[in-house]
Amino acid sequence: MDTTRVSSTAFDGTPHAPAHARKFVRQVLGEWRLGHLAEDAVLLTSELVTNAVVHAGTGIELTCRLDVEATPAKLEIEVDDHHPTRTIEESDAEATPPDTMRTSGRGLALAGLLADAWGVTYTRTAKRVWVRMEIGDGFDRQEALPAALPLAPPVGSLHVGVIVCDRDGVVESWNSEAEQLLGWPAKEVVGGPLEKLVAWRGHGPYALTLADTLGLGRWRGEARMRHTDGRLVPVYVSHLRARGQRSAIWMVVAADHRYVLTPPPAPLRREAGRRIKDLLDQDMPFTELLDTIAQIVQVSSGGDAAYVLLSADGGDTFGVAAGAGAPAGLVGVLATGVFGADRKTPTLLDDLLAEDVELAEQLRARSLACAPLLVSGEVTGYIVVTAAQPGRFDQELTVSLQHIAGQVAVPVQRERLAEQDRAHRGRLSFLAEAGELLAGVHDEELIAALTAQLVVPKIATWAAIYLTDLAGMTRLAHVWHSEERHNADLRTLLPAIPRTALNEVSWPVGPETVLSFPLLTQGRSHGALVIGRAEPTLPLELADLLADLCRLVALNLHTAMLYARQATTSRVLQRSLLPMRVAPMPGLESAVVYEPAEEGADVGGDFYDLFTVADHWCFALGDVCGSGPEAAAVTGLARHAVRLLAKEHYTVADILDRLNQALLEEGEDGRFLSLLCGELTPLPQGGAVCTVxxxxxxPPLLLRAGGTVEAVATPQLLLGIEPDARFYVETFELAPDEVLLCVTDGVTERRDGDRLLDDGDGLAALLSGCRGLSAHAVAERVRHAVEMFAAEPSQDDVALLVIKAAPLRQVRT
Structure with missing residues (x-):
């Protein structure tokens, strides 16, 4: 008999391959009772697989081979890739001592140190790197040998009795083999109760009654049946009842011939309990512990998938904490029809679809067996096995699952509580980091980008953010992959879903499990966070964390939406407070500088206007006391009142009188206004007459052609203070090449410590140096002087209006 044991697997050549390989080797050596070699073997495997991923980049095949008959017994580990042209320079591994500071080029050096032999084999299509480890004298060869089939008694004594009975246990059919086995002729038992022929005795704390067994779809086990001579005959029974049929079929053989009806030996199932015990003795992360339990259960049961469920929401519901096999990316809480806090015994369902359609769709399974994790009489979770086909499991499996559940329930709960404490601290830290990062961000695109980078690579391999606007249109706003070079390809693969419900989208099929989380707040959807993970299941704690993150992101998106709406409204209203354009004046040149002090504002407390009325032009420059919406309201009132009154041909003095009354009628104490208002009437010979x-x-400053500067208006009472105030005008001529400068107090009172810009007629001195400059050049020079006057930015609005009469040679006749 060939006693060599071989276990193989294959991986894609991705960065996840070394981790999968480590788990595989650790699992195989545990099954072969070679735990003392695990650390060195896992390290060697990790290095060889990493080299294959980095240097070959192809699919990888990993094989563990144990030869127990060799002297000494030996373990070989082989790593195959499909890039044989990439040779290995053996001299580097042998001649160069390993450098402890390097993170690469050490794989074969380690092989030389830890393995008894290593080598490389090349073929036309593959390259194989292998290491060999010799096993010491303490190795138990018999324990490592594959399980042998039991010796069978003589075939001549084999009788297969076939008994058919209805759901109530009344015998309907009894074949001749049953008569030879038990001595009862058919005429004496047909029509009678099966219960009288069976000395039914349950085996184990969770065994079923005979009536319960007859209702099952499938069951195998030992029993004792009464012979016609009165003795009890040990038998082995295989029970089968087709779905929808009332009749059940029993195939019965003597216990010595049980091998005829039992399934082929399943050494992994027999070893599951021992492997679980060894597992619990190890110190490993909680998530890895759950994953390994799920893997052991799935392999030992022969199911398509296995899960570890843990309680959620106070223990009334249960969610996926780990999975193995072929799960379909399960997230969060499962349907509670089968899993409940009050179900404290194992459950076997031949057809889950007939029991719970929602759960069958979630698990993509028809057969299900599960056992509860009981701690102090309370259900804290479940061990679950599923299969895609109906009727795959028997009652023996539930007993095995309950045995495993009894082993792991208390350790898992203890580790879970410790992990929950660590996860709670990490969760708070993560959410605090996310909240700090998103705080004050009012741009949807930036929120989407930050969210994706929060998730990748901590939680997912890649993430995509879909945003839904007020009209219900959804768009892909941002994608982020842990390997940035894949961002463009990822954006191409992900679907555009302008009006498709996010829960109805078919996400692309790839190596990662794709999961979608809605961004919901205040009953409104702002889109979805879509992630791709290499792991098939999402632990419940991570699902809760992502749900909290999505609520935080949705709240920030909602805030950003409100801010954008308010900012747009404010911007439109603010822009209405300033003239759309400045009226051109023949023979006159004008320039305006307007800089609100508030960051991001279009309009402050200062305002200006310059417009045409009949044959002359009007200008205004004002400053409202205060700031904010109240000041903006006064700004709007003043600018539009000046323009309206001027259009009605009111004089400058009358405009100030009427505006003063209007401000007082508003009734807001302390809301006053300074205003410079004037008219410009062009002269035939050039220049203009200015009434101000x-x-x-x-006061406005006038730069004469000779370079002198003089104030051309006398400050009068502020508007909005005294109802009986009367205003007067002053008139002067703006001759060709002369400049009129009008400013607000943001210019004259620009402060640097205790010094003001206009101290010692500083503004007049500045203007005197602008002789010969255009209106725009004068405005820019004054603006630059205000900006550079102090190191700190100005705390007040800055507005200035420059009007220059064109030189005589430029005046049109």
Missing amino acids: ASAGHP
């Missing part, structure tokens, strides 16, 4: 009045405003 200053209501508490800094």
Whole structure:
């Protein structure tokens, strides 16, 4: 008999391959009772697989081979890739001592140190790197040998009795083999109860009654049946009842011939309990512990998938904590029809679809067996095995699952509580980091980008953010992959879903499990967070964390939406407070500088206007006391009132009188206004006559052609203070090449410590140096002087209006 044991697997050549390989080797050596070699073997495997991933980049095949008959017994580990042209330079591994500071080039050096032999084999299509480890004298060869089949008694004594009975246990059919086995002729038992022929005795704490067994779809086990001579005959029974049929079929053989009806030996199932015990003695992360339990259960049961469920929401519901096999990316809480806090015994369902359609769809399974994790009489979770076909499991499996559940329940709960404490601290830290990062961000695109980078690579391999606008249109806003070079390909693969419900989208099939989380707040969807993970299941704690993150992101998106709406409204209203354009004046040149002090604002407390009325032009420059919406309201009132009154041909003095009354009628105490208002009437010979009045405003400065500067208006009372105030105008001529400078107090009172810009007629001195400059050049020079006057930015709005009469040679006749 060939006693060599071989176990193989294959991986894609991705960065996840070394981790999968480590788990595989650790599992195989545990099954072969070679735990003392695990650390060195896992390290060697990790290095060889990593080299294959980095240097070959192809699919990888990993084989563990144990030869127990060799002297000494030996373990070989082989790693195959499909890039044989990439040779290995053996001299580097042998001649160069390993450098402890290097993170690469050490694989074969380690092989030389830890393995008894190693080598490389090349073929046309593959390259194999292998290491050999010799096993010491303490190795138990018999324990490592494959289980042998039991010796069978003589075939001549074999009788297979076939008994058919209905759901109530009444015998309907009894064949001749049953008569030879038990001595009862058919005429004496047909129509009678099966119960009288069976000395039914349950085996184990969770065994079923005879009536319960007859209702099952499938069952195998030992029993004792009464012979016609009165003795009890040990038998082995295989029970089968087709779905939808009332009749059940029993195939019965003597216990010595049980091998005829038992399934082929399943050494992994027999070893599952021992492997679980060894597992619990190891110190490993909680998630790895659950994953390994699920793997052991899935392999030992022969199911398509296995899960570890843990309680959620106070223990009333249960969610996926780990999975193995072929799960379909399960997230969060499962349907509670089968899993409940009050179900404290194992459950076997031949057809889950007939019991719970929702759960069958979630698990993509028809057969299900499960056993509860009981701690102090309370259900804290479940061990679950599923299969895609109906009727795959028997009652023996539930007993095995309950045995495993009894082993792991208390250790898992203890580790879970410790993990929950660690996860709670990590969760708070993660959410605090996310909240700090997203705080004050009012741009949807930036929120989407930050969210994706929060998730990748901590939680997922890649993430995509879909955003839904007020009209219900959804768009892909941002994608982020742990390997940035894949971002463009990922964006191409992900679907555009303008009006498809996010829960109805078919995500692309790939190596990662794709999961979608809605961004919901205040009953409104702002889109979805879609992630791809290499792991097939998402632990419940991570699902809860992502749900909290999505709520936080949705709240920030909602805030950003409100901010954008308010900012748009504010911007439109603010822009209405300033003229759309400045009216051109033949023979005159104008320039305006307007800089609100508030960051991001279009309009502050200062305002200006320059417009045409009949044959002359009007200008205004004002400053409202205060800031905010109240100041903006006064700004709007003042600018539009000046323009309206001027269009009605009111004089400058009358405009100030009427505006003063309007402000007082508003009834807001302390809401006053300084205003410089004037008219410009062009002269035939060039220049213009200027009529101006200053209501508490800094007086305008006139730069004469000779370079002198003089104030051309006297400050009068502020508007909005005294109802009986009367205003007067002053008139002067703006000759060709002369400049009129009008400013607000943001210019004259620009502060640097205790010094003001206009101290010692500083503004007049600045203007005197602008002789010969255009209006725009004068405005820019004054603006630059204000900006550079102090290191700190200005805390007040800055507005200035420059009007220059064109030189005579430029005046049109």
